[in-house]
Every structure is written in C-alpha cells, then in structure tokens.
Amino acid sequence: MAMYGYAGKILRLDLTNREVLVLNTEKYRGWGGGHGLGSALFWEFCRDKTIIDGRNPANVCVVATSPLCGTSVPSATGRCEVVAVGVGYDGISWFTRSGIGGRFSTMLKYAGWDAVVIEGRSEKPVWVDIRNDKVVIRDAAGLWGKDAWTAQQEIWSIIGSSAGTHNAWQDLADLKGADKQERKDEGRSTQKPAVMVIGPAGENQCHGALIHDAGNGAGQGGFGSVWGSKNLKAISVIGTGSIKVADPKALIQARQALKQKYITSYEKPDFRQWSRIGGLARPITQAPIPTDERRPQSCQGCVNGCRSRSNLGYGNESACQETSWYNEFIQKVAKNAKEFGELSLRVADLCQKYGINSFVLQTGLPWLEHLHEEGVLGPGKKIHSTLPWEKLGTLEFAEKLIHALSTKTDIGRDLAEGWVPAARKWGREKDLHTGAMQFSYWGCPEHGYDPRAELEWGYGSIMGDRDTNLHCFNFMFTTVSAAFAYSLPIRIEAEDLVRIQARKMAPYAKDRPEVFDFSDANMYSEAVAQLVRWQQHYCRFWKNSALYCDLKWPDLFNTNAPNREGATGSSDAGEQVFWNAVTGDAMTLEDGIALGRRIWNLDNAIWVLQGRHRDRVHFAPYVYETKYEKNELFPFYMWPCRDEKGKWAYTDLMGRSLDKKKFDEWKTLFYRLEGWNTKTGWPTRKTLEQLNLVFAAEALKAAGRLGEEEKA
Numbered sequence: 001m002a003m004y005g006y007a008g009k010i011l012r013l014d015l016t017n018r019e020v021l022v023l024n025t026e027k028y029r030g031w032g033g034g035h036g037l038g039s040a041l042f043w044e045f046c047r048d049k050t051i052i053d054g055r056n057p058a059n060v061c062v063v064a065t066s067p068l069c070g071t072s073v074p075s076a077t078g079r080c081e082v083v084a085v086g087v088g089y090d091g092i093s094w095f096t097r098s099g100i101g102g103r104f105s106t107m108l109k110y111a112g113w114d115a116v117v118i119e120g121r122s123e124k125p126v127w128v129d130i131r132n133d134k135v136v137i138r139d140a141a142g143l144w145g146k147d148a149w150t151a152q153q154e155i156w157s158i159i160g161s162s163a164g165t166h167n168a169w170q171d172l173a174d175l176k177g178a179d180k181q182e183r184k185d186e187g188r189s190t191q192k193p194a195v196m197v198i199g200p201a202g203e204n205q206c207h208g209a210l211i212h213d214a215g216n217g218a219g220q221g222g223f224g225s226v227w228g229s230k231n232l233k234a235i236s237v238i239g240t241g242s243i244k245v246a247d248p249k250a251l252i253q254a255r256q257a258l259k260q261k262y263i264t265s266y267e268k269p270d271f272r273q274w275s276r277i278g279g280l281a282r283p284i285t286q287a288p289i290p291t292d293e294r295r296p297q298s299c300q301g302c303v304n305g306c307r308s309r310s311n312l313g314y315g316n317e318s319a320c321q322e323t324s325w326y327n328e329f330i331q332k333v334a335k336n337a338k339e340f341g342e343l344s345l346r347v348a349d350l351c352q353k354y355g356i357n358s359f360v361l362q363t364g365l366p367w368l369e370h371l372h373e374e375g376v377l378g379p380g381k382k383i384h385s386t387l388p389w390e391k392l393g394t395l396e397f398a399e400k401l402i403h404a405l406s407t408k409t410d411i412g413r414d415l416a417e418g419w420v421p422a423a424r425k426w427g428r429e430k431d432l433h434t435g436a437m438q439f440s441y442w443g444c445p446e447h448g449y450d451p452r453a454e455l456e457w458g459y460g461s462i463m464g465d466r467d468t469n470l471h472c473f474n475f476m477f478t479t480v481s482a483a484f485a486y487s488l489p490i491r492i493e494a495e496d497l498v499r500i501q502a503r504k505m506a507p508y509a510k511d512r513p514e515v516f517d518f519s520d521a522n523m524y525s526e527a528v529a530q531l532v533r534w535q536q537h538y539c540r541f542w543k544n545s546a547l548y549c550d551l552k553w554p555d556l557f558n559t560n561a562p563n564r565e566g567a568t569g570s571s572d573a574g575e576q577v578f579w580n581a582v583t584g585d586a587m588t589l590e591d592g593i594a595l596g597r598r599i600w601n602l603d604n605a606i607w608v609l610q611g612r613h614r615d616r617v618h619f620a621p622y623v624y625e626t627k628y629e630k631n632e633l634f635p636f637y638m639w640p641c642r643d644e645k646g647k648w649a650y651t652d653l654m655g656r657s658l659d660k661k662k663f664d665e666w667k668t669l670f671y672r673l674e675g676w677n678t679k680t681g682w683p684t685r686k687t688l689e690q691l692n693l694v695f696a697a698e699a700l701k702a703a704g705r706l707g708e709e710e711k712a
C-alpha cells in the first residue's frame, strides 16, 4: 500500500526499561491514522485490557497523527489524537480519547514519526527529546514541579542555541566540516521544538491535562494524570523533514475550492453565516474582549482561526471553555468590561500553567458553591475547606481553587479520585438526584448541552466513553437560539435545514430528516438511534482518525454555497477529496464512515473487556428525575422538531426529563442496529467478523464476554 501522507515510523517508548523502539507504520495503514491507529496500537501493546484506572502501569497511551497532519488540508493539519484508559471517572475509567491542536502533530511528522506509543512507568521523572530520528529519554528532575509553560521554556532553552527564540538556527543533523557545507540547510531549523507537557495537576495525578504551547490542551479523559503516573513530564519534538503528498495539485485545488466557494471572504464579510467550515476567522474566546483588542490565531494549516491573541497579553491560544468556566462568578465582582475580560483570560492562563482539565470546573464550581451556601463546605464544616469563598469571582479565589485541585490539598484531596466518588464520600449522592451536581455521564461533567434536550450529544456520550464533545449538529442549537435571543435573521426554515443536512448523511440517515426530530414523540425512536450512529461512526474516522477539526467539520449546510449544501462529501472540497489527494487512496465519504464503524467497534470491544454491560449504561439520576430548566447560554433550547401534524418548526426543548424505561428501550434499538446483543450490549461474533475484527471476537470469547447471536 502506498504510504503517501505518512512519515512511515511509529515510536515505541518503554518507560520501565528506558528503551526506545521503532515500528513500521505500514502494518497499521488500514486504520487510517489518529484514533484508529491509536486504538489498534493500544489493543496490541496493552497486555491487560481489563484495567479500569489509567494510572495502572499496564496502561498504554498513544499520541497519534494522521496522513493529513503536516500538509495543508484545511482545519485538519495541526490536530493530534491521544488515547488511553482515562483517569477520574466514577468506578470504571473507560478507554477514551482527547484531541489537541497547535503544531505538535506537524512537528512529529516532520521528525519522521506518525505516532508515539507510551508504555510502562519510569522509576524517576523523565522527558523525551526527539530530534528527527534521534530519540533520548532524559532525566526530568529539573523540570518536575514546574508549571507547563516554564517547563516548555526550559526545554526550548536546553534544545535551542538561543533560548528557543525564533530566527536562531538549531542544528539537528550534527554534521561536520565539508559534509555540512554540502548539505547546507538540511537538518537545520529556526523553529522551536513542539512540546507536549504536564503541569502540577498531571504530576499529582488529579484532573491532569496535556498542554502544548500557550493554550492547546487535551483535557477531557485525564491524560495528564496518565503521564504523571508514568513519571513522564514532557515529549519534545523538532523535525526538519517533510511529508510526501500523492497529488499536490489536487490538494491545492481543493483548498482553493473550499476557500472560494464555502468560506466567507473578507471582500464580502458575512458575520452571521450559518456553516461549520465557513466563517471568517474568529476567535471563540468567551472572554468579553472587544474584537479590535484581539486577533485570530490558528492551529497549523487551519483556515478558521478560532484561537486568539489579545492586546492584553493574556489567554493566548485559549478558546471556548477554559475562557468561560469562571465568567458567571467574575461578572459579579468585575468593576467593568475590561476587568471582566482580563480576569477571564488570566484564569484561562492559570488552567494552562497548572495543566488542569478545566472542564470539571464548568459544572463542578457551581456545585461547590451550592455546598458552601448550604453551609456544609467551609472552615470547620462537614467538608472542611479554607478556600476564601468570600472572594469567589476574584483571581485569588480561582488560583487557590486550581492550586488545591492540582496539588491534592484542601478539598482537592477528595476530588482527586473523581468528583462523583467524592460526592459519595461526602454523603452528597442526593445532589446527583436533584441536579445540584451535573455530572451526567460516567462521572464526567455535563458539557452544557443537556442530554434531556440535545439527544445526539447525550445519547452519544453515554453510549461512548465520556462527554462526546462532538459538535456536528450542535450549531443548530447555538445558532438558532442566538437568532431567537437577539432577533437576528433566521437564515433557513427548520424543514429546509434538516432536509439539506440529511441529503449528505448516507448510509444511515440519507434523506431521513426525521433523524433530527427531538420532539417528545420522536426522542426514543430508531431515527434518533441512526443519527447517533452516524455521528459516532463519522467522527471515529473523519474527525478522530483523519483529524478534521471538530469545530469545523462536517459542513453539511452552508449559507455561503449557492445551493446551501456544505463542503462535506462534495466532489470539489469534501473530506474525501483532501484525503485522497494526500494519500493517493480512492476513498468515499461512506468508506470513511464504514472505517469509523470498525474503529468504534474496536473501542467497544475494549470497553466490554473493561466491564461494559448494558445495565451500566445510564445517565446520572437527575437526568431522569428532574426537568431541564436552566441553560447557561439562552433562556430556551431551540431545535428543529415536527409537531403532531408533521410540520417542522424550531421548538424549545427545555422543561422535560428523560424517561428511564423508554431510554432503556431505545438502547435495545441502538444495540440491534449496531449488531450487538440486546441483552448485554456486547458485540456478536458475526458483527465483529463482518468488520474484520476476528481478533477482538476471540479476545471477548476468551473473556466470556462475546454477545450471543439473536434472531433478526
């Protein structure tokens, strides 16, 4: 098989024995890259797939790129996937994933590596120094205890001739004399190494994220804690190679087609377009910073800079959640908009430096405040804490809270083992019933897209491994609700929107707009099961493996395109066009979805070995026992639905709960469609054989966890 797009080698790090091994990527080519590659490598090298805590030394963490990384494919080039058994769930930490942007994946490719497999546990702290094909596991005693930014700066100093500044030549080739003259700039670079690193939270194995540069992070899943348990502080990489593309002309043509046809141009700016890929570069920091005080910044190769740099000099590269989790508290104390914006960004920087998964704070901090207000949390209270609650909303409080969580001090001691286990320990399980604590799936915090309203998000999360964090369709809620809230134009009627989207959604949802109908009458339907399947399978390949950015793909509906059909699957700028131009394959959009289904099934086989059974697959009790009544963004949750006469309209989905029995019946529909046994949720041999996963069927059989075949 041709290897265009691939660097060709995979790096295996055995931290226990401090050994560096090399694998040939070709053997894994059929998995595509990213998540698929990572799951296959995890399967091969994790000898005990029953582990349920990512801190177990048997855990294997894979950092994987895709063939598109290091090329110029829009909103895919700079993404990177990480997989491993996670840390910090409730009971079982599933095999899970996280994505991270920036320039780490591109640099890894330029150094000649498609992925890094991290195994075992080092006795002492180490960091890994990759300079092209030279790889050294180094002592990290001097870096341990440093925050994520300081550690990166020190590594740049160690490697660079001039403290890691740009424009300073760094010689990786170690050439001498005449040979050096002949080869001129080969093996030399002015770039800084790309470093993925953990901060104190990861070192202390609590809420740890992986951080890269100023503000790129892989937070959900707890992989910083996985690295901390392995005594791995950082991986630094600098490379001077390049990636061979099968058809460079086709790649450039597709990029131009995307920019000309689907993306808003600066000549005709349309700030209110409705599209995934199509917006003007626009930082999505939630900090209230005036637009002329900030500018967009991108992961490498992206056409849609969603990151930001601001004149204030804070919050660089941070976007979205880490710039917003504290805002509801800041706004109560900030004297003016400038102070509000500055505080939001400074708090984001704290999260990056401590290397903490700020996601737990999004719903976690309101719960802690609730406990404090109830009088059970505070100095000398049942839950003893010396945090200065009177200063909630200030930088000082945020720093003290983040410090406690990252260093297992104060309430951080109990929360380190997961927030839901801590709630149990504190005798606060009732908060999962009342909704005071919104940790809705597997002990993970809810994203803000409530499972009682946005079904593909909630159902996809509970059928998977954590908050699904897949924004394929979620823009319908945000865009439509924003239009209603601010009296903006509705760019398309509900029925037209869902029909246009469904046109491209082969194989499960093609021309079936009813898959989007989340009305009470349709919320437990086969149609909704097909939507969840489409999203999970599409994403397992196109987003998590090919590494198209979740924020920008798929592009099913686009107000920039003449017929309003987005770029997804199109013959000029579809996902498969870029993939084929880079790799030389002849893949279709559906082929990718089929491969995504295979990868999703391999993941599910791992979850089943870890202990997954349908009886475990349930939301936190509040999702069934209370009505959804408050959303942080808007006073309603608008979504396209049909009424009893079949007429489509944007409809508010607030005010309902899930019916536990009906949701359980919906799982049966889902399992049947997936070819999994409906009593256990375990895959059958027939299904696994169809997906060319016989090895997984054998492993499940040996473990007594292969699903029985059922009559159709």
Ligand code: SF4
Pocket: 075, 076, 078, 079, 101, 102, 297, 298, 299, 302, 303, 304, 305, 306, 307, 549, 550, 551, 552
């Ligand atoms: S949209 Fe944002 S997160 Fe995605 S690749 Fe572009 S800059 Fe990175």
